[in-house]
Each structure stands twice: as C-alpha cells, then as structure tokens.
Amino acid sequence: AATLAIDDNGIPNIGAWGSDITNTATLDSARQSLDPIVINGTPAPDLATDANRKWGFTGPKNKPAVWRSGAGIRADGSLIWVGGNGLTVETLAETLARAGAIRAMQLDINQEWVQLNTYTTTNGTTHGQRLLPGMQHTGNRWLTPDTRDFIAILTR
Numbered sequence: 001a002a003t004l005a006i007d008d009n010g011i012p013n014i015g016a017w018g019s020d021i022t023n024t025a026t027l028d029s030a031r032q033s034l035d036p037i038v039i040n041g042t043p044a045p046d047l048a049t050d051a052n053r054k055w056g057f058t059g060p061k062n063k064p065a066v067w068r069s070g071a072g073i074r075a076d077g078s079l080i081w082v083g084g085n086g087l088t089v090e091t092l093a094e095t096l097a098r099a100g101a102i103r104a105m106q107l108d109i110n111q112e113w114v115q116l117n118t119y120t121t122t123n124g125t126t127h128g129q130r131l132l133p134g135m136q137h138t139g140n141r142w143l144t145p146d147t148r149d150f151i152a153i154l155t156r
Contacts, residue, residue: 002036002105004071004151005029012153014073015103031151038072038104043093055089056109064088067114067134072101079153083114085106085134111136113148 001022005013008028015021016036034055037044040044047055058066069083070092083094096104108114116131117139128139144148 001019001032002034003039004031004105010154011077012073012079012103013077014071014079014105018102031149033105033107036103037070037089037093037106038097038101041097043097047090047093053107059110064097065091067090067111068109069107069114070104071094071107072096072099072104074100076103078090081116083116084132085111115141115150117141119143133150 001016003015003017005015005021005027006029007013007026007042009026010028013021014036016039017030017032021027021030035044035046038045038071058064065086065088067085068087068089069081072080072082074080080099080101082092082098082099087095093104094104111134115135115137117128119126119128119139121127126143128141128143130137130139130141142152
C-alpha cells in the first residue's frame with residue numbers, strides 16, 4: 001500500500017510500504033491508502049485499469065472524475081498536496097508528477113471527504129479556513145472530534 005510516513009524528527013516520506021517505507025524504530029506515524037499513483041516521477045502504468053474498483057468507488061453514480069486529493073514527495077524531500085473537483089485518478093497522478101512528485105498516493109475521494117484546512121491562532125482562539133470553497137466541511141473541521149482520519153502538518 002502507498003504510505004505517507006513521518007519519522008520521529010517530523011520528516012515526511014511517501015512510498016510503497018515494504019520497499020520505500022518500512023517499519024523502523026524512527027517511524028512515528030503512517031497513513032496508508034491504495035497503491036502508489038506516481039512511481040519514479042511517472043504516473044503508475046495501471047491507473048486506467050478498472051479505475052473505480054482499484055482506485056475507489058466514487059459514490060452512487062460512480063463517476064471517474066470527482067473530488068480527489070493526493071500527496072506527493074519531491075526529490076528534495078518537500079511534501080506536496082493536490083486536490084479538487086473533476087479529477088480522475090489519472091489526472092491526479094499527472095498533476096502530482098508535473099508538480100515534481102517522485103512518489104505519490106491518492107488520499108481521499110468524493111466531496112464529503114476531500115479537505116485541506118489551514119489554521120491560525122489569535123488571542124488563544126484557533127480558526128480554520130478550507131483551501132477551496134467547494135469543500136463540503138467548514139474550515140473548523142478537526143478542531144472537535146471527528147469520525148474521519150486526518151493528517152496534521154505543523155510548523156516548528
């Protein structure tokens with residue numbers, strides 16, 4: 001499975017579990033998804049193969065182009081995120097590769113799940129803002145308990 005891993009120094013990495021990422025003493029956390037969608041800077045060759053079965057069911061109409069998100073790692077170690085409406089797994093992978101990802105994974109699909117929020121704190125109160133206005137949930141999602149998994153990236 002594709003894995004977004006963060007080591008105990010806060011350094012992210014993305015790759016295939018068992019080859020690019022392994023369970024070591026320095027592994028702090030890992031979030032896994034389906035197979036990698038970008039390998040060695042190129043979209044995976046099997047992206048068009050039974051896309052909805054292999055890459056995720058996309059709701060009642062099971063359309064190939066829906067809200068999707070993905071994360072990639074560049075050769076310099078920087079982490080990138082791509083997301084939006086009307087993406088197929090192929091266009092998501094192509095966009096991540098064009099943005100410089102050497103390895104990438106799909107994160108969430110369907111409007112009710114794709115979300116990227118930024119947060120600021122003023123006078124002890126934290127406020128969130130969603131990246132795109134079409135994202136279904138408010139920017140304050142994840143400031144209270146939620147049933148969905150998420151990844152938090154913090155600055156030091």
